[in-house]
Amino acid sequence: xxxxxxxxxxxxxxxxxxxxxxxxxxxxxxxxxxxxxxxxxxxxxxxxxxxxxxxxxxxxxxxxxxxxxxxxxxxxxxxxxxxxxxxxxxxxxxxxxxxxxxxxxxxxxxxxxxxxxxxxxxxxxxxxxxxxxxxxxxxxxxxxxxxxxxxxxxxxxxxxxxxxxxxxxxxxxxxxxxxxxxxxxxxxxxxxxxxxxxxxxxxxxxxxxxxxxxxxx
Amino acid sequence: xxxxxxxxxxxxxxxxxxxxxxxxxxxxxxxxxxxxxxxxxxxxxxxxxxxxxxxxxxxxxxxxxxxxxxxxxxxxxxxxxxxxxxxxxxxxxxxxxxxxxxxxxxxxxxxxxxxxxxxxxxxxxxxxxxxxxxxxxxxxxxxxxxxxxxxxxxxxxxxxxxxxxxxxxxxxxxxxxxxxxxxxxxxxxxxxxxxxxxxxxxxxxxxxxxxxxxxxxxxxxxxxxxxxxxxxxxxxxxxxxxxxxxxxxxxxxxxxxxxxxxxxxxxxxxxxxxxxxxxxxxxxxxxxxxxxxxxxxxxxxxxxxxxxxxxxxxxxxxxxxxxxxxxxxxxxxxxxxxxxxxxxxxxxxxxxxxxxxxxxxxxxxxxxxxxxxxxxxxxxxxxxxxxxxxxxxxxxxxxxxxxxxxxxxxxxxxxxxxxxxxxxxxxxxxxxxxxxxxxxxxxxxxxxxxxxxxxxxxxxxxxxxxxxxxxxxxxxxxxxxxxxxxxxxxxxxxxxxxxxxxxxxxxxxxxx
Numbered sequence: 001x002x003x004x005x006x007x008x009x010x011x012x013x014x015x016x017x018x019x020x021x022x023x024x025x026x027x028x029x030x031x032x033x034x035x036x037x038x039x040x041x042x043x044x045x046x047x048x049x050x051x052x053x054x055x056x057x058x059x060x061x062x063x064x065x066x067x068x069x070x071x072x073x074x075x076x077x078x079x080x081x082x083x084x085x086x087x088x089x090x091x092x093x094x095x096x097x098x099x100x101x102x103x104x105x106x107x108x109x110x111x112x113x114x115x116x117x118x119x120x121x122x123x124x125x126x127x128x129x130x131x132x133x134x135x136x137x138x139x140x141x142x143x144x145x146x147x148x149x150x151x152x153x154x155x156x157x158x159x160x161x162x163x164x165x166x167x168x169x170x171x172x173x174x175x176x177x178x179x180x181x182x183x184x185x186x187x188x189x190x191x192x193x194x195x196x197x198x199x200x201x202x203x204x205x206x207x208x209x210x211x212x213x214x215x216x217x
Numbered sequence: 218x219x220x221x222x223x224x225x226x227x228x229x230x231x232x233x234x235x236x237x238x239x240x241x242x243x244x245x246x247x248x249x250x251x252x253x254x255x256x257x258x259x260x261x262x263x264x265x266x267x268x269x270x271x272x273x274x275x276x277x278x279x280x281x282x283x284x285x286x287x288x289x290x291x292x293x294x295x296x297x298x299x300x301x302x303x304x305x306x307x308x309x310x311x312x313x314x315x316x317x318x319x320x321x322x323x324x325x326x327x328x329x330x331x332x333x334x335x336x337x338x339x340x341x342x343x344x345x346x347x348x349x350x351x352x353x354x355x356x357x358x359x360x361x362x363x364x365x366x367x368x369x370x371x372x373x374x375x376x377x378x379x380x381x382x383x384x385x386x387x388x389x390x391x392x393x394x395x396x397x398x399x400x401x402x403x404x405x406x407x408x409x410x411x412x413x414x415x416x417x418x419x420x421x422x423x424x425x426x427x428x429x430x431x432x433x434x435x436x437x438x439x440x441x442x443x444x445x446x447x448x449x450x451x452x453x454x455x456x457x458x459x460x461x462x463x464x465x466x467x468x469x470x471x472x473x474x475x476x477x478x479x480x481x482x483x484x485x486x487x488x489x490x491x492x493x494x495x496x497x498x499x500x501x502x503x504x505x506x507x508x509x510x511x512x513x514x515x516x517x518x519x520x521x522x523x524x525x526x527x528x529x530x531x532x533x534x535x536x537x538x539x540x541x542x543x544x545x546x547x548x549x550x551x552x553x554x555x556x557x558x559x560x561x562x563x564x565x566x567x568x569x570x571x572x573x574x575x576x577x578x579x580x581x582x583x584x585x586x587x588x589x590x591x592x593x594x595x596x597x598x599x600x601x602x603x604x605x606x607x608x609x610x611x612x613x614x615x616x617x618x619x620x621x622x623x624x625x626x627x628x629x630x631x632x633x634x635x636x637x638x639x640x641x642x643x644x645x646x647x648x649x650x651x652x653x654x655x656x657x658x659x660x661x662x663x664x665x666x667x668x669x670x671x672x673x674x675x676x677x678x679x680x681x682x683x684x685x686x687x688x689x690x691x692x693x694x695x696x697x698x699x700x701x702x703x704x705x706x707x708x709x710x711x712x713x714x715x716x717x718x719x720x721x722x723x724x725x726x727x728x729x
Contacts, residue, residue: 035672045524047672048704059703059711065524080703084673087700091676117693122679146669155255162253166519166669167262169502171679173669176262178254179240186255 021063041157100201133182144202150194163188224517236327281312285658302345312429317578356471366582376555390558397543409530413538425506430610430642438472442479448547467501522707609639612712614719674710
């Protein structure tokens with residue numbers, strides 16, 4: 001199959017057929033910001049930080065979920081996109097404990113985000129108590145922004161075990177276990193995939209946690 | 218349909234038996250549906266009716282744009298005061314398609330809903346003494362369809378299928394659009410599904426009407442479901458589908474019963490021939506009306522919009538090509554099949570749900586292109602007395618009167634100013650109504666209905682509601698509007714800021 005030629009931020013890019021705009025941008029050396037996208041879990045299209053403008057199309061489209069097509073003219077950094085990303089990042093930082101999430105903190109700086117301008121948090125995310133229900137790791141959902149990578153890694157994306165699912169709606173949506181059971185009572189096999197794909201530090205091995213806290217626990 | 222039974226109907230059966238779900242019910246339903254327990258639990262924790270504890274008695278004040286403009290605050294205060302004295306919990310529930318007959322109250326006991334409308338403050342006070350409001354309402358009154366109309370008449374005789382080519386070209390010549398709000402040319406969808414080769418194809422009737430201000434689909438489902446089924450059967454034959462699923466909004470109990478009764482009658486009369494048909498109880502959330510979220514909910518998942526492409530025409534229900542059409546669209550299709558494209562073009566009928574400050578709120582069939590003032594006058598409204606109309610519904614915009622009086626209500630003219638007829642709601646407001654209170658109700662609605670999938674909507678809609686409640690305006694609010702409109706995955710988040718933005722633009726700009 002022949003390559004797909006398109007323009008990303010002024011660079012002519014030759015993408016492989018089937019590649020996304022996110023892949024195409026990487027070929028041009030452009031790193032489009034994204035929080036939820038994960039190659040192995042198949043998670044995509046939720047955080048909307050990677051939306052890019054395509055000339056002649058209406059609304060911006062998620063780069064992680066849009067296939068590269070011949071002759072597209074794509075812009076990944078415009079004033080409008082920066083403003084959109086700034087608002088999403090600000091609300092995210094206002095509502096979520098991002099203290100263990102270096103990646104998002106870098107993006108907050110890159111987009112000059114000021115979460116305080118949106119006054120007080122409205123979701124009760126930060127009030128969530130950490131779940132200690134197994135000998136291996138803590139589930140601290142005050143730090144979770146529900147990107148669902150853990151759910152996809154556990155379910156249809158990788159492991160096919162289904163120890164997790166999304167519970168609740170709107171800003172109250174959060175990963176949980178079937179019937180709210182403790183993890184050891186679910187099909188969980190403690191493979192550790194969910195910890196590996198968690199970008200926020202909401203899922204932390206107990207070992208790491210005790211080291212970080214000076215071995216107190 | 219794929220061989221495993223569907224999850225939601227099984228959960229509903231357990232719910233009807235006990236009023237709430239026990240873990241064993243959920244485990245049994247998951248097993249039967251051949252879904253992981255985590256998947257069934259996702260559905261239970263997504264759809265509001267799946268309670269897992271014995272439900273308390275609830276008094277629910279119906280919250281819609283009409284009551285928000287009037288005495289919502291007073292009625293709510295009365296209800297909050299009365300409910301505990303009747304050992305009930307006071308809450309609100311969003312629009313139930315009762316804008317023309319409200320204010321409305323729902324009394325929920327177990328899995329049973331009783332609707333009362335209209336109610337007054339005194340009726341709510343009397344609840345404390347154990348007295349029920351005087352007017353119980355099972356369905357919309359048939360006479361709410363006012364002034365006559367082709368779509369109000371049952372099909373007699375039932376239209377016959379004249380071949381796919383003939384039907385699709387008639388629909389094309391008629392200029393029929395998707396009348397659930399998106400206004401997409403109907404023939405293109407038909408053609409797209411027809412062109413797919415697959416082992417199974419579906420037609421799904423979208424009867425999930427949940428957008429505040431709209432009730433024309435409710436009326437059609439309650440009073441003319443045969444016309445809609447006829448349209449669905451014709452469409453199924455045209456695209457080569459073998460099964461029709463009629464998805465009725467979860468809360469519309471009478472509509473569901475009447476749609477099912479019409480289905481059973483038509484089946485008994487042999488009208489469906491080889492077509493399989495079923496009536497499906499919707500999930501009970503606004504987002505279920507988004508066509509891909511609707512398909513997810515039939516499949517027993519959280520009703521979350523899918524990333525597109527692929528579109529339902531290519532990969533819809535159970536990944537099969539699926540035609541999803543709104544109730545009114547299919548009613549029109551049946552009429553076109555019966556009377557031809559030319560007769561249709563001479564009439565260009567469109568249903569409007571007209572409510573608010575007009576003398577005769579109801580469902581009106583008016584020719585497409587009727588000027589706004591003409592539509593309001595048809596319902597006994599006086600455009601001179603009105604300051605504004607909410608056009609389309611909650612996902613619509615405020616038009617200012619008298620400036621917009623001559624605006625033709627068609628598919629093109631409103632779009633020139635960034636407005637749209639949408640599903641056809643017109644909510645009228647006189648000069649003494651507080652439009653900000655209406656906008657606040659709409660913002661609360663979107664925050665409540667956000668599914669939680671994409672970040673801009675799940676984070677942005679609560680902050681939009683807070684901003685509107687504070688009557689904020691200015692550059693920062695505009696940034697939030699844009700993040701929602703440009704960043705959200707589906708029409709829900711995208712449309713959330715439209716009403717308040719139009720209010721700011723049209724009512725707070727430089728006045729002449």
